[in-house]
Amino acid sequence: MKNFASLPAIALALAGWASASCSPTGGAPLGSGGGPASGGAIGSPSGGSPGAGGAGASGAAASGGGSATGGQAGSGTGGASAGTGGVGVTGGAGNPDVVTRTTGAYTFELYPIEISASGVWNGGDTPSPDITSMTFETVILENGYLKVTLLPEYGGRILSIVHKPTNKELLYQNPMGAPYLMNQDIFYYDYLVILGGIFPSFPEPEHGKYWNLPYDLQVVSETAEAITVRMSRKDDLDPAAGVPTRYEVGRTDLQVDLEVTLRAGRSSLELDTQLSNPKTTAIPAFEYWTVTTLAPGSVPGDTKIPEATRILADMTQVHLLESSWPWFGEAETRVSDEVFQWNNLSHFENWDDQGTAFANPEYQANWSGLINYESDFGVVRVSAKGANGSGTRGLKLWTFGTQSLNVDVSDPSQWLRPTIEMWHGVTPEFWQRDTLTAGEVRTWQDDYFPTMGLREITAASEYGAVHLSVADSGADLVLSALATLTVPSQTVHVILKVNGGVISEQDVLVPTAQPTKVEMLVPSSSITPGTTFSAEFLQGTTTLLSGSRELQ
Numbered sequence: 001m002k003n004f005a006s007l008p009a010i011a012l013a014l015a016g017w018a019s020a021s022c023s024p025t026g027g028a029p030l031g032s033g034g035g036p037a038s039g040g041a042i043g044s045p046s047g048g049s050p051g052a053g054g055a056g057a058s059g060a061a062a063s064g065g066g067s068a069t070g071g072q073a074g075s076g077t078g079g080a081s082a083g084t085g086g087v088g089v090t091g092g093a094g095n096p097d098v099v100t101r102t103t104g105a106y107t108f109e110l111y112p113i114e115i116s117a118s119g120v121w122n123g124g125d126t127p128s129p130d131i132t133s134m135t136f137e138t139v140i141l142e143n144g145y146l147k148v149t150l151l152p153e154y155g156g157r158i159l160s161i162v163h164k165p166t167n168k169e170l171l172y173q174n175p176m177g178a179p180y181l182m183n184q185d186i187f188y189y190d191y192l193v194i195l196g197g198i199f200p201s202f203p204e205p206e207h208g209k210y211w212n213l214p215y216d217l218q219v220v221s222e223t224a225e226a227i228t229v230r231m232s233r234k235d236d237l238d239p240a241a242g243v244p245t246r247y248e249v250g251r252t253d254l255q256v257d258l259e260v261t262l263r264a265g266r267s268s269l270e271l272d273t274q275l276s277n278p279k280t281t282a283i284p285a286f287e288y289w290t291v292t293t294l295a296p297g298s299v300p301g302d303t304k305i306p307e308a309t310r311i312l313a314d315m316t317q318v319h320l321l322e323s324s325w326p327w328f329g330e331a332e333t334r335v336s337d338e339v340f341q342w343n344n345l346s347h348f349e350n351w352d353d354q355g356t357a358f359a360n361p362e363y364q365a366n367w368s369g370l371i372n373y374e375s376d377f378g379v380v381r382v383s384a385k386g387a388n389g390s391g392t393r394g395l396k397l398w399t400f401g402t403q404s405l406n407v408d409v410s411d412p413s414q415w416l417r418p419t420i421e422m423w424h425g426v427t428p429e430f431w432q433r434d435t436l437t438a439g440e441v442r443t444w445q446d447d448y449f450p451t452m453g454l455r456e457i458t459a460a461s462e463y464g465a466v467h468l469s470v471a472d473s474g475a476d477l478v479l480s481a482l483a484t485l486t487v488p489s490q491t492v493h494v495i496l497k498v499n500g501g502v503i504s505e506q507d508v509l510v511p512t513a514q515p516t517k518v519e520m521l522v523p524s525s526s527i528t529p530g531t532t533f534s535a536e537f538l539q540g541t542t543t544l545l546s547g548s549r550e551l552q
Helices: 326-330 402-406
Strands: 011-014 100-110 132-142 146-151 157-163 168-171 197-201 216-222 226-234 255-263 269-276 283-286 289-298 309-313 317-320 334-336 339-341 355-359 367-372 377-385 394-399 420-425 434-436 441-452 459-461 464-473 476-485 491-498 501-509 516-523 531-539 542-551
Touching: 100 146, 100 226, 132 226, 132 255, 146 255, 157 269, 157 441, 168 377, 168 441, 289 367, 289 441, 309 377, 309 394, 309 420, 326 355, 367 420, 377 420, 377 459, 441 464, 441 476, 459 542, 464 531, 464 542, 476 491, 476 531, 476 542, 491 516, 501 516
Parallel strands: none
Antiparallel strands: 011 516, 100 132, 132 146, 146 157, 157 168, 157 197, 168 289, 197 289, 216 226, 226 255, 255 269, 269 441, 283 434, 289 377, 289 420, 309 367, 317 339, 317 355, 334 339, 355 394, 367 377, 377 441, 394 420, 459 464, 464 476, 476 516, 491 501, 491 531, 531 542
């Protein structure tokens, strides 16, 4: 293999920034509650001096990637690594960024709920057409880049994440709730209403026991640099009378604590999940899933996905529930039984009907998400296992099919909605129970952030996502690193390498509303099959994001 450190090359850095000017809404600022945030103050950004990229040569900029034909969303490797040095806290035009907390209200319109005293459906198979509403208090966390709305009173939800520089929503909120699949023994309370957002399903699958019940709320810590709010719920309800018999876990006393943290200078949201068994005996069976109801690129207040939506899941095969939805049998190439290759269905336009898919045998990548191909705006979840190795192993996909794009929400019998649900579970599939030993505690961290300009992902970390690509340019090749970083308006140091040899180093200012793009032009004759192209984004000696791929 050749060392490319001395190759003639030209680096083309395309970066810019925009200040955020949205102001918080929904109530007056609340007073501080608690001591310094767990993250503490964050240090100033720093980066190495620009390194030489070799002698100058003519070249052309490459685009940020075209539409994929299916298959894996990315096959590279990478992530964040520990180091020293801090991540800076800045707002637009270099102004200091701060985090605020306010209160607001959310009104949910829906068709009537007919339930018994135990919460189980006791009405007919079709809801009444009379529209009702419920109003809940919300908590709003906001910095210069994100506006996050929490809804503790209805399932402990992260209801909304709006990216302020682009005014785009990441999550789905249902404009009209419709009870559905009543009296069919499918859901715990024998019916379901879609509201949206991010929320837990426990101690059972299929939205669990607490999707519509209140969680306790506590402000854990609050400073200008970071605010952490905890939503908590204990499984302290005995099985309700009339619950379908397959829900046999019973009362577990499992304690669920969800800590939501927004930090100044960051365009990402942290969700720390803790599952605790407070008893001196084991919990013999339970399930826990984080449900994410997604619609990236939506206008706030009018959320929906387009047909041109890409499902980002770094896997090669899936378990499609063909026995429930026979159309799956023609959708992908069969591996064996109900296990199929993951290819066509990574594009929503190929979902001819609704259905469920599970990563098979389990999901191992640290990232997943959706990209709206109409706007090239996406949402990514990056997950980091806890100190004891705990985390999620399951990935469940649910879509309502492309027919959901034209549903009439004014018809109470129509319950399909234009969103995709991505579920992340401690077990690989539904009805595969887990256990907790006496006193056992499990923790893990998820980060949610928007992506801009990306159509594929090679690697992701809590600091962003990157796609590495190669394109022809005459007798040369353009090597491109296109990234969305969660440290907007800050300087990062970018290093590009080929076969481990540095071909470019430079400092780049991270834009607020566009991707960060760094490119190199190299002779085509210098690239052989199996050549490794890699990129690393740093502040000081801290690697924020790195990725690599083999060139063919």
